[in-house]
Amino acid sequence: MIEKTNQYKVNPFVTRGASQWVDLHKYFQAGKNSVETCFDTLRKNGYKIYGTSPASTSISIYDLQPTEKLALVFGNEHEGISEDVKAKADGLVHIPMLGFTDSYNISVAASIFLYDLVKKADSLNIPDFYLSEEEKNMLRMKWYRSIVKNSEIHEKVFRKNLQDNL
Structure with a gap:
């Protein structure tokens, strides 16, 4: 969680207990750039970082391959990812849409991305993809x-x- 102005708090009525099974890493230090701190940590651990964005410069989810460690950054449902994330990410990626809207809500978008990446990883038979x-x-x-x-x-x-x- 990249916290800029508001501290993230788990809402037990939304998560229904699922949050206890997910490790949350929060990035906030007064006087420091939270995006940089988070991205530096991810890159030190070998991740390539993609921001999710419907921007015309983004690649399609169909072109994103799980051949290396990937971190996806999702923005909030109203504004999307910040300009700072766009500038510091290794790339931008989007889900092609039909109709009059250009984005899904965050839980739907995250589910689509995770489903697609796991499906691709299975078909590529990537070693060490799953936990030992x-x-x-x-x-x-x-x-x-x-x-x-x-x-x-x-x-x-x-x-x-x-x-x-x-």
Whole structure:
């Protein structure tokens, strides 16, 4: 989450609990450019950054290939991405539209992008696209720690059982 003027707060009535399964990374430091901070972090981790925009200079979602790590930036539903994001992104991408509107709401657009990219990744048989069993177990452990009371006791027993079964 790139926070510029408002702090993002999870709305439990909108997420219906799904937010507990998603890691949110918030970017805001007073006196610093939040877009730069976020993009610097993403690029250090090997991501190419695309802003979603119906601008005439953007490429079609059909031309976006998941052959490298991608980060998509979605703007708000009224104004889209900021000029700062447009200037600092590696590229712009859009969903071709028919009719009188030039954008979907953010949840629909994100769903379309994710569906399309996963479908393409499956057909390209990209190695390491999906989480490994070790990565899945690390995430499970993190989630369990956040929802189970006295998780350290359960974790100790779990790790012992794992060790005994090796």
